[in-house]
Amino acid sequence: MVDSGNQRNEGSVDCYHVYKRMVDASLARPAQAEIQAYCWRTGNPAVCYAQVTNLSPLTLSGSANSAAVHAIAYEDARVGVTDRFGRRAGMYEMPSLAPGATGVFRVGTGNLSGTNWDGLHVVVLVDYRPPGSLAFDMLQAVSAFLTIRGDVDADCDVDIADIMQVASHWGTRSGDANYSRQYDLDGDWDIDVVDIMYAAAMWGQSC
Numbered sequence: 001m002v003d004s005g006n007q008r009n010e011g012s013v014d015c016y017h018v019y020k021r022m023v024d025a026s027l028a029r030p031a032q033a034e035i036q037a038y039c040w041r042t043g044n045p046a047v048c049y050a051q052v053t054n055l056s057p058l059t060l061s062g063s064a065n066s067a068a069v070h071a072i073a074y075e076d077a078r079v080g081v082t083d084r085f086g087r088r089a090g091m092y093e094m095p096s097l098a099p100g101a102t103g104v105f106r107v108g109t110g111n112l113s114g115t116n117w118d119g120l121h122v123v124v125l126v127d128y129r130p131p132g133s134l135a136f137d138m139l140q141a142v143s144a145f146l147t148i149r150g151d152v153d154a155d156c157d158v159d160i161a162d163i164m165q166v167a168s169h170w171g172t173r174s175g176d177a178n179y180s181r182q183y184d185l186d187g188d189w190d191i192d193v194v195d196i197m198y199a200a201a202m203w204g205q206s207c
């Protein structure tokens, strides 16, 4: 399956050539979203923040067209009877994102206990179900930058710049113009002293 199901094949096929053709066709299509994403470890799950700009002509919406942000974690090692690389995946249904609009979304990977974090990678992607289609289609996918919790400017350290960025959104909550999931470090839909403390607790740490 390629592009969330936009192209698929089943049964015994010449995998290299069939799937290479599908991947090449996918890469030739213009991206319908722009994504910047980073993730950090919170216990065993990884939590990812994706800034998504909708380049498609449709409003992306979980209720209207099943639009969602996905985080797929994989490791540089094969495990289990299927020899698979994939570990866990999580998704977050997008509330609503108009054409040309940008939003920041938070999505977790699920429990990654037993994973070697030094070999972990996360792909963040956005897909949706086009009108009249049974299959999903992908708008864009990126490799997320893995960093430490509290590094809200994603430069691999937690310093005064990160604290200042969280503090500049102090007192806001979901729905406010200045609220952003990126600075809501405990994910409880507001930015208060707890979020500042999460960043302060990681002060001085670096990747």
Ligand SMILES: [Ca+2]
Pocket: 150, 151, 152, 153, 154, 155, 156, 157, 158, 159, 161, 162
């Ligand atoms: Ca930083």
Ligand SMILES: [Ca+2]
Pocket: 184, 185, 186, 187, 188, 189, 190, 191, 192, 194, 195
């Ligand atoms: Ca919070």
